[in-house]
Amino acid sequence: MMKPDTCLRAERVEMFQQYLSGAMPHQEQEEWEAHYFECADCLDTLESHRAILVAVKQLGPATNAKFVWTGRAKFVWTGVAAAAMLALGVSLARHTPQIARPVTSAPVELPVAAAFAPGADAMSTTDARARAVAEFARFEPPAYRGGTSRAVSTDTMRQFRWAMSAYQSGDFAAAARGLHPLAGAGPGAAEARFFLGISELQLGHTDQGIAELRAVARLGDTSYLEEANYFLSKALLSKQDVQEAERTLDDLVRIGGDREHDAQALLQKVRDLRAR
């Protein structure tokens, strides 16, 4: 039933779908847009329809592949659909760069132990090792807890804050775009480059991410030196460059400090894996 204080247009489902699909006639589109520029109800409803469209497309195959129409009244699971879902899951686990996953994605459990069990053949062992290394490479983007760049101009700080707001909201593309102009020399460069590097890694731009983190490390004794080296080792692992990752972790352990134990633990995991 229509809510008494709601704009009448906000009840017209077909209109929103027609608009979002780009099928609305030109004149009608302009009238409708002029309307929602003034009407909060219609804007709210429009944005909800847009979110539904995105969600349906994102959930689509994963959600609906579970169901097969068997008549006029019900959907049931089938073995074929279940097998297809399983195959898709395995395929994604093998080919998706783990560090490029969005912050909110659910972790994928990799059957590392099972793959190294007695009886596993040589090919599956190599494959499982690569997957285990990829698993070690995964990380949650480090939280940004306020600026350390004090000696920068107001405009630069404003741009940095904007970029870091995007970073905090998980929009790594916007964060990278905002941080890139700030990653030159000068105060605050280490901080900007560090988060630029992390953002690039989150976007799946591994080489750019590695370049930025290396640049932070080259800046020397900044407050981001250890963090940069730690996430650099993760990025190297994601490229299966285990030797270089081990060297970076070794350096980090030698430096000591906040990341020493994390580095030591990761190094141990990598060496255990190599020893199997």
Added chain:
Amino acid sequence: MTTLSADEQQVLAERIRLGDRDAERDFVALFATRIRAAVWQRIRDRETARDISQDVLMSAISALRQDRLEHTERLAAFVYGIARNLANNYLRTKARSPQWVELEPGMLVADPRIEVDALERQRLAAQALQDLEPAERQILHMTLSEGLEPADIARTLGLTSEVVRTRKSRALKRLVERIQAMSRSVGPGPPSQ
């Protein structure tokens, strides 16, 4: 019904003309999502739409600061006009290349809350979708994702077109109501800087 009144539009325009920076922030909060929606509808490219939306906001604020809007009671129509024109200009020329839009001192036009709100709404939509009947989800998927007409869906599912249309419409209404209800219970996002 929450329509922006002529008085509200006039007052907001006047505050900006008088140099009230809070009013400029209110202006951005009020129009940024609307502008992005209208520009996106034409451009269909996230980054370009974002850049053009920035330009629209800056052009509108600049015009208001300089008292170049005669009928301030029609502020929304004025802003929409700028959005439509800049988006159409872009489509006509295709000459624009992605660029960083300089921020004016004291003004932050790209409000990250827009992105956060959109993501939050998508999360709520995904959650609400899980509560639909499988058949309704299937119909929405076939309609919105695969772009099939009700008649095609009806043939595939062994239903009539009318049933498909009704179920789709009912499911969408329920989803929108659910999202809006959940959104109200979650409350607004964090304040901008």
